[in-house]
Amino acid sequence: MEFSDIEEKIEHEAIEKSMQMMSIQASSSDSNPEPGPPHEALFLALAYLPVYELLSMSEVCLSLRDAVNTDVLSWINIIVDKPLNRRLSEEILMKITSKAEGKLRTLALINCERITNRGLQQIIEKNPFIKKLYVPGCTGLTPEGIIKAVEKLSENKHTLESLHIRGIYRITKDHLRNLQSYLQVNSPQQNQKKQRHILYHEDTNYLLLANEEGDRGIDVEICPKCDEVRMVFDCTKDACKRKLPAYRCRGCCRCIPWCAECGGCVELDSMEDAVCKDILCLDCWLQLAKCNLCNKPYCRQHANLGSNSSDSPGFVCDVCQGQSQQLYYVEYEI
Ligand SMILES: [Zn+2]
Ligand SMILES: [Zn+2]
Ligand SMILES: [Zn+2]
């Protein structure tokens, strides 16, 4: 059995166990008295946790398990990210979403490759009031499947507010226009959203977005440079920000090389490589600590992958240690 298979099995069993634990009656452990109930604030925090943390909390004690098990509020925003995302089966997702009892408001599936159009449709049929649907990097979905889901979520005067679909393959301008018509992207709120800048080096925090009132619209648009439907970024460099709107530095990551550290555009003659294959501008490259052997830095996001060297200060990158170059899978094509 491959290591990844074993890992998958363990994780699958862990999720199943958590799900089973949640359905065990509290009376089964009456002989084992609890030391005291958790602080009330902890129960309030449950509604703000991603699924993995929520399942872990359900194993801490009986009262938390009961709270997670019975409190629908804990499940109205469902966020599945690392480490569950790549192994999450539709079967388990169905069980998890059923906890919301039809009241699901946010469904965020980040890089959940196993989710198919059919699975998404089933969840949406049972949860017709979803307001925020985030499925970036869910490569098992197609634009047609997403349109069908959004169509369903637009029935009975319900409006989907926010949709994230970067990393879904083959989205055309027609698909985008179709989706925009459902999300009413020409409303005044949408025009405000359009002015919000997306920066390459900033990670999207789905926990925050799920609880943010103003988050509206679709994350992809038509790149002004290549005319394709892509994620479009604004430049953080002061000189670029001062340009007139028509000449502003905006584009997808295929059209403009963006620095993974500062989010600025990078000129070809000052482009540097990070160990993790991310692009860096010369200024950022100079400031980052380098591997003792290859003299390359990690970007901030991947900085934890190097190992401290026992003989000398600094670190040795995982590539020089010969561990694996496969650690850097392509997250998703933004
Ligand atoms: Zn482009
Ligand atoms: Zn930079
Ligand atoms: Zn620029």
Ligand SMILES: [Zn+2]
């Ligand atoms: Zn190295």
Ligand SMILES: [Zn+2]
């Ligand atoms: Zn990196």
